[in-house]
Amino acid sequence: MDGSSLLFDPDEEDDEFFYQGAKQQYRDISKRTNKKLTMEFDRVYDTDHTNENLFQECTAPLVDAVLDGYNCSVFVYGATGAGKTFTMLGCENCPGLTFLTMRDLFEKIQSQNATRKFDVGVSYLEVYNEQVMNLLTKTGPLKLREDANGVVVSGLVLKPIYSAEELLHMLTIGNANRTQHPTDANAESSRSHAIFQVHIRITELSTGTKRSVKLSMIDLAGSERAASTKGLGMRFKEGASINKSLLALGNCINKLADGLKHIPYRDSNLTRILKDSLGGNCRTLMIANVSMSSLTYEDTYNTLKYASRAKKIRSVLRQNVLKSNLPKEFYVKKVTELMAEQERLLQHNKALESKLAQLERSASSSSSFGGFDMQELKPWYSRIDAVYTSVIKLQQCVIGLRSKIQTLSYRQTLKKDFEQLRKAVTQDQRLIQESPLFNA
Ligand SMILES: Nc1ncnc2c1ncn2[C@@H]1O[C@H](COP(=O)(O)OP(=O)(O)OP(=O)(O)O)[C@@H](O)[C@H]1O
Structure with missing residues (x-):
């Protein structure tokens, strides 16, 4: 509708029917009434917008926040085939948010090299059928454990990175290892949740103050109704596992939005890993991808409902400052x-x-x-x-x-x-x- 609101399931423009010059009022009783829901979001993008528009308005400010010492996360959510992976990775002519954001991050790091030292490491994980795999080394399943700093992936070694090119190369390796299978709804459907994280240790050269921050880019597997993708056997198991973890995510979002204390992060490995991105010390951007197709009517409705709920989540942010060893x-x-x-x-x-x-x-x-x-x-x-x-x-x-x-x-x-x-x-x-x- 405009830059920040969206009308879900509007009235269709019916052809008016005239009989002997008089407009006939009729109602098809077999037709469901339209929901006509107006929903408000921070920003709504339509088909004219590009990944570059999204980057400029949504993730470029997050890069500045990361370099100021705040953890940030971006995650894309939506029905299968709605364009999540396209938003995150894009294509050759239209690079996605991960590429644009990482390039910007490295440009900003270069411009601050005289006053700050940066140690950068990356990890790329996927959660497939509830198992956590390392996409960079194609190893796993890895175990999750909790310590004072939150949820830790046992045995995960960060890959040190010295240039934007290296970082993008890691991204390409990880993407090639990601589990994809065709579904009726999407020929290249991502069947796992992918979590790309950049860990940065920033040292202020003048004072020795250290900060440790994390930028996470999360491409969730698509929500789907089993009937709409006609999955069988393994595909059915995949679909059920995806839906189970997305349900757990939805429950966490609902509880966080209601301001409840107990949040059931432990219900799935996805929510355990995303714990600090959802309710922790983190600035989180949620992108809800929706399609105009009536085939995904229910999924689109659910996606928009979750996005509205997620908008209500408020977290308290702290700058991550490590102790300085100053005399x-x-x-x-x-x-x-x-x-x-x-x-x-x-x-x-x-x-x-x-x-x-x-x-x-x-x-x-x-x-x-x-x-x-x-x-x-x-x-x-x-x-x-x-x-x-x-x-x-x-x-x-x-x-x-x-x-x-x-x-x-x-x-x-x-x-x-x-x-x-x-x-x-x-x-x-x-x-x-x-x-x-x-x-x-
Ligand atoms: N904005 C867009 N412009 C051009 N093509 C697009 C756009 N969004 C999506 N597509 C195309 O639509 C198809 C499905 O998109 P994509 O794989 O990103 O969906 P998805 O939401 O990640 O699905 P899944 O959850 O099944 O992995 C792809 O072929 C993709 O290239």
């Missing part, structure tokens, strides 16, 4: 600098205050406010406010740094005590060994 001297220097800055601002503030007092004095003695009108005074007031705000911020910073120094001093004292204790013990041991009693 105590760094903090001492920083405090000294901040205190000098604070002193300068205080002096500046005093000067502004006395200027203001002078103006107020002349204002009280004359109606013209000492030659200034109120409009001229306003900027001075806001400058004073701004200086006060800066002073307060600096004071908070100084307090934080002082407490860090105290902790470091305390640690140093403990270290010294420990050292003395160790020496004393060594000496005692030596005395014992040298004693005649010990040698007897």
